[in-house]
Amino acid sequence: MPVTFTFGEFLGARSVIGSTLAELGEDRENLFVLTPDIGATLVEFRDRFPDRFIDVGLAEQACVGIAAGLAYDGNIPVVSGMLPFLSMRALEQIRTDICYPNLPVKIIGTHGGLVGNGGSTHYAVEDLALMSALTNMTVTSIGDPLMVGEIIRQSMSMTGPLYIRLAVGKKDMVLYEPGQHDIRIGKGIIAREGTDLTLFTHGTTVAQALAAAEQVAEAGISVRVVDMFTLKPIDEELILDSAERTDGRFVVLEDHLAYGGLASRIADVIADRRLHLTAFERLGIPQVYAGFGEDEQLRDKHGYGLSATVSAIRRAHAA
Amino acid sequence: MAELEDLAFELRSKLLELCGTYEGAVHIGGDLSAADILTVLFSYGLRVDPTDIAAPDRDRFVLSKGHAAVCMYIAMAIRGFFEYDDIVATYGQLDSAYGMHPCKVQLPGVECSTGSLGHGLPLAVGMALGARHRGETHRVVTLLGDGETGEGSVWEAVMAARSNRLGNLVAFVDRNKQLMTSFAEERVMFEPYPDKWRAFGWNVVEVDGHDMGALVAAVDALPDPGSEVPTVVICDTVKGKGVDFMEHNLAWHAGSLGAADLERALAALGASRTKESV
Numbered sequence: 001m002p003v004t005f006t007f008g009e010f011l012g013a014r015s016v017i018g019s020t021l022a023e024l025g026e027d028r029e030n031l032f033v034l035t036p037d038i039g040a041t042l043v044e045f046r047d048r049f050p051d052r053f054i055d056v057g058l059a060e061q062a063c064v065g066i067a068a069g070l071a072y073d074g075n076i077p078v079v080s081g082m083l084p085f086l087s088m089r090a091l092e093q094i095r096t097d098i099c100y101p102n103l104p105v106k107i108i109g110t111h112g113g114l115v116g117n118g119g120s121t122h123y124a125v126e127d128l129a130l131m132s133a134l135t136n137m138t139v140t141s142i143g144d145p146l147m148v149g150e151i152i153r154q155s156m157s158m159t160g161p162l163y164i165r166l167a168v169g170k171k172d173m174v175l176y177e178p179g180q181h182d183i184r185i186g187k188g189i190i191a192r193e194g195t196d197l198t199l200f201t202h203g204t205t206v207a208q209a210l211a212a213a214e215q216v217a218e219a220g221i222s223v224r225v226v227d228m229f230t231l232k233p234i235d236e237e238l239i240l241d242s243a244e245r246t247d248g249r250f251v252v253l254e255d256h257l258a259y260g261g262l263a264s265r266i267a268d269v270i271a272d273r274r275l276h277l278t279a280f281e282r283l284g285i286p287q288v289y290a291g292f293g294e295d296e297q298l299r300d301k302h303g304y305g306l307s308a309t310v311s312a313i314r315r316a317h318a319a
Numbered sequence: 320m321a322e323l324e325d326l327a328f329e330l331r332s333k334l335l336e337l338c339g340t341y342e343g344a345v346h347i348g349g350d351l352s353a354a355d356i357l358t359v360l361f362s363y364g365l366r367v368d369p370t371d372i373a374a375p376d377r378d379r380f381v382l383s384k385g386h387a388a389v390c391m392y393i394a395m396a397i398r399g400f401f402e403y404d405d406i407v408a409t410y411g412q413l414d415s416a417y418g419m420h421p422c423k424v425q426l427p428g429v430e431c432s433t434g435s436l437g438h439g440l441p442l443a444v445g446m447a448l449g450a451r452h453r454g455e456t457h458r459v460v461t462l463l464g465d466g467e468t469g470e471g472s473v474w475e476a477v478m479a480a481r482s483n484r485l486g487n488l489v490a491f492v493d494r495n496k497q498l499m500t501s502f503a504e505e506r507v508m509f510e511p512y513p514d515k516w517r518a519f520g521w522n523v524v525e526v527d528g529h530d531m532g533a534l535v536a537a538v539d540a541l542p543d544p545g546s547e548v549p550t551v552v553i554c555d556t557v558k559g560k561g562v563d564f565m566e567h568n569l570a571w572h573a574g575s576l577g578a579a580d581l582e583r584a585l586a587a588l589g590a591s592r593t594k595e596s597v
Contacts, residue, residue: 032448051452054483062441062475069445072423072431073379075452077445092435093472097442101423101432 006177013145013169014041017108020149021045021078024156025052030075031156036063038081038109041169060090067105068097076104076156083109083124083165091130094161099136102160108152112141112165113204113255113285114298120289124165129260131163132232138185139232141165141203141256144175147229150183158185167204167255167295175206175227188235194224197249197279197316198242199309202228202262204295205253212253212309221317231265239269248278249316253309255299258284279316283309323531326397327358331561331588333393337407339581344573346419348565349464350390352495352556355529356462357387357394360491364538365460369399372428378457379446381431383439384464384493385420386573391429392417400428437470439463440490444480447488447549458487458544465494469507474519481520486546490521493528495558499572516551528554562587 022044025031033045034054046053056063060081067077079086086109087094098105110116112124131139142148142164155162162185166172181189191206192213201209206227213223224246226238242250252263263282270277283304290298299305331354338345361367365378382391389410396403401417409415416426420434431442443461450457467473480488494512496503503509513523522542526533537552558572559565562584576584 032452054448054479056475056479056482059472059475059479061437061472062444062479065438065441065472065476066445066448066479069381069431069442069447070449071445072442073446073449075449093438093441096432096435097438 007174009174010171011145011174013142013148013166013172014110016145016149017041017080017152017169018044020152022048024153025049028076028156032067032070032075032077034063034067034077034079036060036081036085042080060085061093064090064093064105065097068093068101068103071098071103071105072101078106078108081109082111082122083127084111084122087124087127087130095134098161099134102136104159104161106152106155106162106164108164108166110166110169112167114290114302115167115204115255115295117292117294119292123290125257125285126260127165128231128256128262129264132265136160137232138162138230140185140230142229143167143172143203143206143227145172146174146178147176147183151185154185165203172204173207175210186230186233186235188238189227189229190224191227192223192225194222195246196222197251197313198224198226198246199251199253199313200226200228200262200266201253202231203255205255208299208306208309209253212306212313215310216313221313223313228262231262234265234269236269236273239266240273240275243275243277248276249319250277250279251281251283251309251312251316253283253304256284258282258286279319281312281316283312320531320535323358323363323535326362327355327531328588328592330354330358330390330393330397332585333403334390335562335576335581335584335588337389337393337410338574339576339578339584340407341410342575343411344419345389345575346386346573348497348558348568348571348573349384349387349493349495351560351562351565352528352558353384353387353390353462353493354560355531355534356491356493356554357390358397359531359534359538360460360462361394361398363535366457367398369395372400376455376457379430379443379459381439381443381446381459381461382421382429382433383443383461384436384467385434385439387462388419388421391421395428436464436467437472440473440476441479443488443490444476444483444485447480447485448483450487451485456544458489458541460489460491462491462493465492465496465509465512466498466503468492468509477516477519477521480549484547485549486542487544488549489541490549490551492551492553493556494553495556497558497569497572500569502569513553516553520548522548522550524550524552526552526554528556529560561591563591
């Protein structure tokens with residue numbers, strides 16, 4: 001019996017991963033779950049399918065290579081772990097062993113962005129740039145915990161690799177009630193309709209974008225909020241539509257380096273499609289190693305918190 | 320045995336011919352060191368069928384030392400997978416299926432795309448796990464260069480293989496003791512090499528990698544694929560084996576032979592065979 005949650009409630013994306021994989025494992029005997037010692041999320045799958053749960057210990061490179069070997073033989077491997085290590089230490093295995101032969105391996109992990117207070121070794125802030133550079137890779141970043149389950153389900157029929165980025169995944173805000181939106185890999189979600197400008201974002205900052213839109217609405221500014229949870233392939237049509245419907249005013253907000261992530265992917269579309277924008281503001285992590293602090297504190301400190309988002313909206317609106 | 324030795328000689332001759340006609344680099348040193356091992360695997364040890372390359376019960380082979388691709392292509396051609404003439408006619412050219420490192424997308428007869436070192440053993444572990452899960456009894460065999468066992472990912476996979484009790488996994492190591500730019504022990508202390516594998520819990524077999532009888536015996540003595548301990552066959556080899564001016568010569572990691580040098584190399588190969596059969 002599905003448990004329903006409504007907007008504003010909190011739920012752990014990790015528990016959704018575990019329960020979804022355990023559910024999918026029932027019908028799919030070729031579903032394997034692998035982890036480099038970050039398996040707490042996967043307890044339900046591990047307990048139900050111990051022979052298809054592989055914890056290699058602290059060995060990200062072998063973990064990804066073993067997943068590729070399984071996929072070569074017709075299996076569907078899901079690798080789960082902390083993204084700073086999977087996306088960088090095992091980058092070449094992801095590129096060479098998975099993307100090159102275009103194998104259906106899913107990489108799903110936590111600690112995307114300045115989350116978790118682990119310090120800069122434990123923040124994945126370059127990961128979307130790295131993953132987006134890889135041929136055949138589909139790249140997603142998800143904020144809504146229920147969406148995680150939906151995307152994992154959809155991914156079972158994908159023929160190539162998939163990257164799913166989460167924040168810490170212990171307490172995530174429910175953004176969309178089930179059935180409210182058509183959620184499809186490759187298509188952005190209009191999380192809030194608006195007419196003056198479009199605020200593009202993904203992952204954990206969608207909630208902040210909605211809060212900023214709510215704040216400026218009181219001042220009469222109408223913001224369309226687009227949850228561009230698939231960064232690659234990017235929803236070009238939605239970008240074109242947003243340019244047309246919101247007067248060529250764009251703000252991009254993301255918990256990733258300000259250059260190399262979603263803002264850069266949108267900028268590519270703008271250049272390739274020769275869009276003439278009125279405003280383009282990008283909010284993200286500057287070229288710093290961020291240090292310690294809670295998520296909101298770090299966003300404020302580094303210039304992409306709620307008040308900075310509101311300021312960027314006002315600047316774009318006034319342009 | 321004599322038949323396998325003939326096939327290994329044929330493999331080396333064809334390697335040299337390709338090295339003589341192709342103007343770009345061929346990894347001839349490491350191809351020649353692996354020639355006997357790949358002959359034994361493709362013409363004797365591996366349960367494979369060139370007319371049914373996707374047979375579910377086939378043994379899987381992963382060329383971890385991907386730069387020995389030519390040696391594998393020709394060993395497979397001798398076994399009937401491909402036409403040698405196609406390899407030599409198109410090697411390295413635009414749209415050819417045959418190039419410096421194997422690509423499964425371009426050449427479906429090979430199991431994996433490899434080339435970056437230290438990747439093959441993890442891939443083989445994944446394949447062996449998949450076979451175990453489905454209750455299949457084939458083996459997964461990989462060939463590593465000893466130099467690439469400097470990569471940390473190899474030892475990650477060594478641990479994973481033992482931890483998952485993969486007796487259906489066999490690693491051959493082409494222990495030619497040369498890296499690209501140096502003799503291995505000058506730069507990296509690999510020895511005591513077999514002890515390193517033993518310490519990780521593997522079944523270790525040591526053979527002369529150019530002694531066909533010893534290689535066949537090693538293959539025959541492999542544990543049952545249903546057993547729990549993975550096996551490594553450490554093959555003592557010589558880089559450039561069979562061509563005197565290439566043996567133990569750092570200049571011949573990779574290269575190409577002109578027409579005159581091809582004659583010289585083929586003569587040296589013939590002489591080495593005569594010498595060994597005396």
